[in-house]
Amino acid sequence: MKKRALLSVSDKTGIVEFARQLEELGYEVVSTGGTARTLQENGIAVTGISDVTGFPECLDGRVKTLHPAVHAGILAMRSNPEHMAQLEKLGITPIDVVAINLYPFKQTILKDGVTLEEAIENIDIGGPTMIRAAAKNWQDVAVIVDPADYDSVIEGLKAGELSRETKFRLAAKVFEHTAAYDALISNYLRKQMGADPFPEELTLTFEKVQQMRYGENPHQNGAFYREIGKATNTLAAAKQLHGKELSYNNINDANGALDILKEFGTEKPCAVAVKHTNPCGVGIGETIHEAYLNAYNSDPVSIYGGIVALNRKVDMETAEELAKIFLEIIIAPGFDEDAYERLAKKKNIRLMELPDCAKPNEPGTLDMKKVVGGLLVQELDTKLLGDELKVVTKRAPSEEEMEQLLFAWKVVKQTKSNAIVLAKDSATVGVGPGQTNRVTALDLAIRYAGDKAEGSVMASDAFFPFSDCVELAAKHGITAIIQPGGSIRDEDSIKACDEAGIAMVFTGTRHFKH
Structure with missing residues (x-):
């Protein structure tokens, strides 16, 4: 029996040569729409999908492969005599190779000015159905969704038959592909309707940028993935x-x-x-x-x-x-x-x-942290200050001190907690990051600053639970402090500032970063 291959691709990279080599191996090439035209224009004999189904394409091409003559040909188990007898009775030819990549939904939604109607029209229905069917029957059908796999498939077929390992790998790739495709659609539609960004079931999709030589340490494997979108201000861009x-x-x-x-x-x-x-x-x-x-x-x-x-x-x-x-x-x-x-x-x-390296992140961008057995998801911290800055000490900061306080506040926001930042003359002079208590973070910042601590200002990413940080700051000549406020002991810190002549400002916004 002549073998049959079904080819229907949006990305036509390599498809002509792939079809030509299948034809040389004795395969009947079945195709649809634009793929069929491309192959015919390049001298390849093509059987139209309507010749297989006996039914015309309809609804502007929305329905063409959703037919028993296609799906029975893909799903029939060759080792099952009843399946093969039914195919013969129904006059259906088995389909042995399926090469399909899906409507370009991602490319569509990344275009400027795309409408919801355009996006919806680029949701593939028949394609995912066929490749999922072929992947389910992987023992008998070679299914290809990535043009990069064409050469290895042809090599295997020329050698006589694709190995079970190759066919299983190709099948697994299908479900990775359709899962990512559906997740992209789901996330796009959720954004269009302004839905809760934290659904009951969260499915995400990313594209691999590179395989790492190793992860955080040489004994760990690692890779870098890119979020799908139009962000031009991220490292992935x-x-x-x-x-x-x-x-x-x-x-x-x-x-x-x-x-x-x-x-x-x-x-x-x-x-x-x-x-x-x-x-x-x-x-x-x-x-x-x-x-x-x-x-x-x-x-x-x-x-x-x-x-x-x-x-x-x-x-x-x-x-x-x-x-x-x-x-x-x-x-x-x-x-x-x-x-x-x-x-x-x-x-x-x-x-x-990176031309847009300093462009701010969009509010509402999701920030994620993997923990063993789960995923923490939150909105990215894009807020800098609360509703208003509040001077809580008898002495208000000078104009210069306020400028330096805001400078330090921007830096401490992105420093690992507990964090203290000292700044002077539009530069950091001491950074105390990631400590288990705040006074140790300040002590570390002061040690880094040395003589530069004198006359500097201080930013703290969270409130002072005690007055010890103020007392240490006063000892080293720090003149002004910016912090969120909100401790039950705020008055202790305010009093210590007043006694030392230090100006202190509350922001009303905490910036923990772990």
């Missing part, structure tokens, strides 16, 4: 211009650098240096060169081997400074040609171009 492949830790740290950079936007030149997801230096200035020097001088030791994110194009003057130390990654909107050539002389540095 960055273009790598130079350097070796990014590692798991590189990506995690670089994301932390971008989070801080976004807090400052593009109003003034800003430079952010990050090590192990925490800032080790943040600075703003009149030029990007000045901003970088402010960030570098915040902590010249910790920045070594770190990641730098800049919200301005890198010029030669800044490149010369960046080139003086070892850095893992530099992310910027772009690089002047001479600046790029200077930095590219350093073999191991990664240069990343």
Whole structure:
């Protein structure tokens, strides 16, 4: 009996050569619509789907493959005599190869100005039904949804028959494909109707960007996946211009650098240096060169081997400074040609171009954290301040102090909790991240700051449970404090500030980051 292949693809990459080789192997090629026309135009004999079903395509092509002559041909188990007898009685030819990729729903919804009607029209019905049927009957049917698999299928068929291992792998790939396809549709429709972002059943889909050499440590496997969407300000949208492949830790740290950079936007030149997801230096200035020097001088030791994110194009003057130390990654909107050539002389540095690197994240964006056995989901923390800043001490901050307090507040928001940030002259001078108590975080920040603590301002990501942080700040010459407030002991801290002449402002907004 002549073998039959059903080909119907939206992505026509490689389909002509695949069909030609199937034809040479003695397969009858059955096809539909645009795929059939493409194959016929390239000299391949095609049996139309209506010739198989005995029924015309109808409803603008919505119904063409949803027919027993197709699905029985796919689902019949060749090892079951009753199945094969029924096919013979009904005059149905088995279908041995199914190559289908689905209507381009993703590409449609990513287009600017797409309407709901256009999106709905690009929801495939027959395609998923056929490939799921073929995958269910994987022992007898080779099903291909990815053009990258055409060559291996042809090689196997030329050798006589596809192995069970290959057919099972292809079948599993089908269900990965349809699960992602349906999840994308579901999430799109939920957004269109403004539904609760936290449904009873949450199904997400991501695209693989790269396989990692290893994960957080060399004994862990890892990979990087991209969220499907039009976001142009995320690391997944960055273009790598130079350097070796990014590692798991590189990506995690670089994301932390971008989070801080976004807090400052593009109003003034800003430079952010990050090590192990925490800032080790943040600075703003009149030029990007000045901003970088402010960030570098915040902590010249910790920045070594770190990641730098800049919200301005890198010029030669800044490149010369960046080139003086070892850095893992530099992310910027772009690089002047001479600046790029200077930095590219350093073999191991990664240069990343991301024009929208400082563009803020959209409110309502979901933030997720995997825990063993579950997933924590929340809205991304895109809020900076509460309804109003409240001066709670007898002395109000000066205009300069307030400017520095807001600078420090932006940085502490993106520092791991418990977090304290000291700032002066538009730069961080001491960062105390990720401590189990707040006074230890402050002590660490003061130690990093050294003599620079004198005259600096302090930001705390959460309230002070006791007055000990204020007392330590006063001892080291810190002049103003910004914190959420809300402790039952707020009055103790306010009193300690008044006694020391420190100005303190409450934001009404906590920024834990774990």
